[in-house]
Amino acid sequence: MLSVKKSAVPSANMSKFLGKAALAVALATGLSSAALAQNMVVRSTGPSASSYPAGTKLANNARITLKNLDSVTVLSKSGTRVLRGPGTFSLNRTTRANATTTARLERFITNRGSSRARTGAVRSAGVEVATAAPKNPNLWFLDVTKGGKFCVANPDTLVLWRPDYTGSATASIVEPTGGNVTEVEWRKGNPLKKWPTAEAPLSSGAKYQVIGSNVPQAVEVNFVLLGKTPENLDEAAVALIENDCQSQLDLLVDTLGGGSDPEQG
Structure with missing residues (x-):
């Protein structure tokens, strides 16, 4: 069995490592795909990009503070949100995807x-x-x-x-x-x-x-x-980000976005 020491994980990759570990724990405890989905950064540009790299998971009560020229796209079960600075944004939305949207997304990632x-x-x-x-x-x-x-x-x-x-x-x-x-x-x-x-x-x-x-x-x-088909949005996004499959990640984000306008701070 391959063991990984804490010191073997470079600090630059720590957020990616922790995101994978959290997902693995959730799967092991039998949580549903709906319970897994919180918020995940899938695009980030501007001065604060290093603070919100692609793959970063954020709790539903998280707040994001952005500077001028910042743009962060966050993926959740209900779709995507494009946040543009300057400003502070709260992620505690309670919007739920309807049955039609959920079925469409399941077909899209299956x-x-x-x-x-x-x-x-x-x-x-x-x-x-x-x-x-x-x-x-x-x-x-x-x-x-x-x-x-x-x-x-x-x-x-x-x-x-x-x-x-x-x-x-x-x-x-x-x-x-x-x-x-x-x-x-x-x-x-x-x-x-x-x-x-x-x-x-x-x-x-x-x-x-x-x-x-x-x-x-x-x-x-x-x-x-990949070896297996991701079973939910979280798994799909993580796989595409980690393997730098950018065209598929763009397709995923664009499909979920539904043409919504960016939120300005």
Whole structure:
């Protein structure tokens, strides 16, 4: 068994370490996901960013004091709040997510991919052709237009998602080191395609370029395998922050935000 001494945890990582420990204790005591969710910082910029780094957990009665040019985004079960300084903000809101919102969020963070990514399975995936700009409907679907680190809950169910599915399209998946190329195709109206695991195996640290026929430029994706699907918002946010899966964290924050206006001090 691996043991960790207190002195082995650098002070710069102490808040992240304590956040993980608190979550582990809560899970061990059998608390529900609703009870777990307090408030978690998911974005922080400005002079006070070092005081509220991403991943910091805050109690419901916490107060945040921000300076001019500060901006802190806080995630809770009911959504996100964007706080902008200068000013002092209280987090003791009692807003609760309604049943519809809760069900939508559960679908969003649940990894149910490959069985729904067959050709023509658009409606069963919860995606319908719309005139508005399409939005990635699942935290674990890989957007073919975005590169960087991407967290994978289960490599056997990884799905490629394309925002423009008005026509048919193809994409080339290129392994940069060996140059192996795997082609995938989408039929008109279908945004989903299962990742070709057999031809392009996944592992932590594996890198692939994705070149789409209707995508402006190629993107390189660096995969991080999580080993399990996070079961609630807390677990999902912690996993994305710790592994620097920024595009997914942005998607999570934007999906929960609902377009709410920032709160000014």
